[in-house]
Amino acid sequence: MTISMNTQLNITNKKEKQKTSWMQELTNYSVPILFIIICLLGVYASKLNPVYIINEIVVRLARNLFLVLALIIPVIAGMGLNFAIVIGAMAGQIGIIAIKVFDMGGLSGFMMAVLISTPFALLFGYGTGLILNKTKGKEMITSLMLGYFANGLYQLVFLTFMGTIIPIDNPEIILSNGMGLKNALDLKFIQYSIDYILRPNIMGIKIPVVSLLLVVVLCFIIRFIVKTKLGQDFRALGQDINIAEVSGIKTDKTRLIAITISTVLAAWGQIIFLQNIGTLNTYNSHEQVGMFAIAALLVGGASVTKATIGQAIVGTLLFHTLFIVSPFAGKNLFGDSQIGEYFRSFIAYGVIALSLVLHAWQKYMNARNKEKLE
Amino acid sequence: MRDFWKKITDKYGYPKVFMTMFLIILCILAVIQKQNLPGLLKDSLVRVGMNGILVLAMVPSVNSGTGLNFGLSLGILCGMLAGCISIELKLTGITAIFTAILISIPFSAVVGYLYGILLNRVKGDEMTVGTYMGFSIVSLMCIGWLLLPFQSPDMIWAIGGKGLRTTIALAGKFAKVMDNFLSFNILGEPIPTGTLLLFGVACVIMAIFFKTKTGVAMMASGDNPKFAAANGINVNKQRIIGTMLSMILGGIGIIIYAQSFGFFQLYTGPLMMPFMAISAILIGGATAKNANISNVISGTILFFALLAISLPVINKMMPEGNLSEVVRIIITYGVILYALTKVGGDN
Numbered sequence: 001m002t003i004s005m006n007t008q009l010n011i012t013n014k015k016e017k018q019k020t021s022w023m024q025e026l027t028n029y030s031v032p033i034l035f036i037i038i039c040l041l042g043v044y045a046s047k048l049n050p051v052y053i054i055n056e057i058v059v060r061l062a063r064n065l066f067l068v069l070a071l072i073i074p075v076i077a078g079m080g081l082n083f084a085i086v087i088g089a090m091a092g093q094i095g096i097i098a099i100k101v102f103d104m105g106g107l108s109g110f111m112m113a114v115l116i117s118t119p120f121a122l123l124f125g126y127g128t129g130l131i132l133n134k135t136k137g138k139e140m141i142t143s144l145m146l147g148y149f150a151n152g153l154y155q156l157v158f159l160t161f162m163g164t165i166i167p168i169d170n171p172e173i174i175l176s177n178g179m180g181l182k183n184a185l186d187l188k189f190i191q192y193s194i195d196y197i198l199r200p201n202i203m204g205i206k207i208p209v210v211s212l213l214l215v216v217v218l219c220f221i222i223r224f225i226v227k228t229k230l231g232q233d234f235r236a237l238g239q240d241i242n243i244a245e246v247s248g249i250k251t252d253k254t255r256l257i258a259i260t261i262s263t264v265l266a267a268w269g270q271i272i273f274l275q276n277i278g279t280l281n282t283y284n285s286h287e288q289v290g291m292f293a294i295a296a297l298l299v300g301g302a303s304v305t306k307a308t309i310g311q312a313i314v315g316t317l318l319f320h321t322l323f324i325v326s327p328f329a330g331k332n333l334f335g336d337s338q339i340g341e342y343f344r345s346f347i348a349y350g351v352i353a354l355s356l357v358l359h360a361w362q363k364y365m366n367a368r369n370k371e372k373l374e
Numbered sequence: 375m376r377d378f379w380k381k382i383t384d385k386y387g388y389p390k391v392f393m394t395m396f397l398i399i400l401c402i403l404a405v406i407q408k409q410n411l412p413g414l415l416k417d418s419l420v421r422v423g424m425n426g427i428l429v430l431a432m433v434p435s436v437n438s439g440t441g442l443n444f445g446l447s448l449g450i451l452c453g454m455l456a457g458c459i460s461i462e463l464k465l466t467g468i469t470a471i472f473t474a475i476l477i478s479i480p481f482s483a484v485v486g487y488l489y490g491i492l493l494n495r496v497k498g499d500e501m502t503v504g505t506y507m508g509f510s511i512v513s514l515m516c517i518g519w520l521l522l523p524f525q526s527p528d529m530i531w532a533i534g535g536k537g538l539r540t541t542i543a544l545a546g547k548f549a550k551v552m553d554n555f556l557s558f559n560i561l562g563e564p565i566p567t568g569t570l571l572l573f574g575v576a577c578v579i580m581a582i583f584f585k586t587k588t589g590v591a592m593m594a595s596g597d598n599p600k601f602a603a604a605n606g607i608n609v610n611k612q613r614i615i616g617t618m619l620s621m622i623l624g625g626i627g628i629i630i631y632a633q634s635f636g637f638f639q640l641y642t643g644p645l646m647m648p649f650m651a652i653s654a655i656l657i658g659g660a661t662a663k664n665a666n667i668s669n670v671i672s673g674t675i676l677f678f679a680l681l682a683i684s685l686p687v688i689n690k691m692m693p694e695g696n697l698s699e700v701v702r703i704i705i706t707y708g709v710i711l712y713a714l715t716k717v718g719g720d721n
Contacts, residue, residue, distance in 0.1 A: 131711070131715060135714050137498075138502075140502045141444075141501040141502045141714065142711065142714045144502075144505065148703065148706075148707040149703075149704065149707035149711050151703065151707075152700055152704035152707060155700045156704065159696075177693075179692070334521075336537075338520065339520055339521075342513060342516040342520070345513045345516070346510060346513040346514045346517065349506060349509040349510035349512075349513050350513075352506050353503070353506035353507050353510040356499065356502050356503050356506050357492065357495075357496060357507075359499070360498065360499035360502070361496055363498065363499065364498060364499075
């Protein structure tokens with residue numbers, strides 16, 4: 001009897017292992033492969049000049065990768081995809097608005113924006129962490145709702161407090177009635193302050209070396225963090241929060257640190273993003289940040305529980321290639337560029353939905369198998 | 375005083391108490407500002423009737439155990455599609471609205487069935503999955519609205535001759551049909567009797583449904599799935615039925631909403647709509663596990679009366695900028711966030 005039970009147990013274990021590894025495999029590689037195919041088709045259908053596409057990709061990598069990389073640490077720490085990087089982006093925008101008020105341009109303005117945004121980002125990150133610690137296991141929906149809620153507060157501050165409670169009297173940025181920031185702020189004074197420091201032209205492809213260098217440095221920093229004791233704690237949390245707790249890791253504190261790092265990185269990332277774009281849409285530049293960064297990360301084959309630097313890079317590359325080509329492809333295929341634009345927002349939402357479904361499904365199956373074994 | 379405060383917050387929950395206080399303050403401000411009070415009352419009633427069924431759609435999904443229906447936009451899309459079909463058929467008036475509702479039901483039922491199957495595979499993560507399923511299907515339907523073979527010149531772009539417009543005006547179709555049904559004047563303002571009546575009827579039907587055998591089984595499987603399963607209730611089936619009902623109500627809800635509002639807002643219009651309904655029912659005192667008709671009615675009245683009254687009052691205080699919209703955003707997501715922290719983690 002005991003023997004037969006044991007074998008049964010082994011078989012189920014084996015089955016389970018096979019099943020999860022197959023699922024892992026699917027989530028690991030099928031998504032990027034699928035997107036490589038879609039991108040190639042899109043590139044072909046768009047009939048764009050390859051040099052133009054590569055140039056655009058390089059620009060977009062330098063612009064967006066920082067934000068995507070900001071997502072990695074919370075994933076490692078088992079907190080899922082941090083939809084609340086929107087809040088970090090808001091901190092970044094506070095820095096940008098501040099230097100607009102002080103009228104500091106160029107590299108020094110950029111550095112000042114980073115400096116000003118950091119304490120805000122630390123504060124916001126800490127607050128986000130406190131709320132997420134109250135909603136363990138529901139971090140993603142909470143961070144999403146928190147992002148929307150913070151957006152309301154952000155609008156309240158910049159729409160009504162600016163010029164009234166916060167005394168700023170600059171007709172260039174304040175609306176004509178003396179209250180609230182204008183919808184769009186011109187950021188020409190810091191545009192390309194990083195990108196154009198060193199920009200060699202290699203075979204028609206202009207490379208913003210310093211921006212890319214910043215990304216590389218960040219990659220190394222993340223790698224370093226993951227290898228420290230703190231990083232081990234993150235991974236332990238990601239594996240199983242209960243076991244981590246039992247083995248003496250201060251889970252709440254570690255989670256706070258993870259989310260604060262993510263928020264600060266998002267703030268800096270948003271500043272890098274805006275110095276390239278050159279205009280700040282005061283009330284909606286930040287809205288899509290979370291969605292696009294998360295979609296990019298997932299396209300690279302990351303999941304809710306696993307994300308690497310490589311996946312972030314591959315994902316950003318593929319996702320933004322799709323972004324560049326899809327309006328043109330839509331125009332050539334359907335005679336309507338609008339279709340291409342809707343298609344890419346479908347892809348962004350769809351890839352997030354798919355990955356959430358796969359994750360939830362796997363979690364549910366694991367729980368059920370465990371229950372059966374018990 | 376403190377005891378009293380504790381007593382009412384315990385009984386009604388913070389969202390309800392705070393919203394009531396906010397509403398009272400707004401009413402006082404409205405009186406001070408010499409606003410048109412009967413007009414505000416009418417606006418509030420119109421908004422309540424407009425959104426009531428969408429809020430009611432949360433009840434079956436909550437009680438069947440799938441939680442708040444963050445994917446309600448799927449049902450809303452079905453309702454919009456049915457509404458467009460009824461316009462395409464050149465129908466007007468009451469016929470148009472009831473044809474639209476009849477067409478929407480099978481669509482919503484099928485979508486609800488499939489969505490229910492999905493939700494049964496992602497137990498515990500319905501909210502996140504639902505939100506993003508909603509988002510992705512709404513953006514997929516954006517392509518659909520462009521490509522669907524509708525011909526009615528009232529709906530398609532005048533230039534190019536294909537693809538539906540972003541807002542479809544219902545004037546001359548079925549705009550205000552229910553609002554004007556049996557409408558009478560109080561203090562010189564028309565009351566949207568038909569819409570309110572329909573909302574009332576829907577609430578009564580829902581209340582009766584939860585007295586039937588299926589309804590009781592659904593409640594049981596939502597309350598305690600293991601206990602229900604032990605008693606021979608097919609929990610997964612009940613969850614699917616709950617989701618289907620929720621989607622059907624979502625489809626009907628948007629048609630009623632549109633007739634009162636006067637427009638269908640296609641494309642990204644439905645994207646954020648579920649959150650309003652969720653917030654309303656949470657204000658009414660519902661939780662992710664428990665919701666009843668009184669939650670729906672009180673929540674709808676509180677939330678939408680608040681929005682209706684805040685608009686002119688706040689605009690008078692701060693004429694420029696849309697502070698009332700900001701207030702709406704903060705309330706909607708603040709309430710949802712509060713409910714999420716209240717539920718706590720599942721560990």
